[in-house]
Amino acid sequence: MTHVIFDLCIRDGACAEVCPVECIVPGQPEEEWPWYYIDPDTCIDCGACVLSARWTLSVPKDLEPQYFASTEINARYFSEGPGYP
Numbered sequence: 001m002t003h004v005i006f007d008l009c010i011r012d013g014a015c016a017e018v019c020p021v022e023c024i025v026p027g028q029p030e031e032e033w034p035w036y037y038i039d040p041d042t043c044i045d046c047g048a049c050v051l052s053a054r055w056t057l058s059v060p061k062d063l064e065p066q067y068f069a070s071t072e073i074n075a076r077y078f079s080e081g082p083g084y085p
């Protein structure tokens with residue numbers, strides 16, 4: 001199961017920098033402090049992003065119900081677009 005970034009993230013991109021499969025991408029436009037997204041089909045669940053996250057990043061099964069929508073938003077970014085730049 002992939003990890004998910006949700007709205008408590010400080011959006012500094014530290015998680016994307018350490019991802020070994022480069023499946024974490026910033027939303028668009030990047031210059032406007034974007035939300036980051038994790039491609040659920042590419043993520044290998046290594047946990048490198050969790051170790052680098054300066055605020056909050058979690059596995060969906062560990063999320064509290066108020067954050068469930070974040071998993072859907074994250075997956076739609078890749079299934080419906082825009083996905084990878």
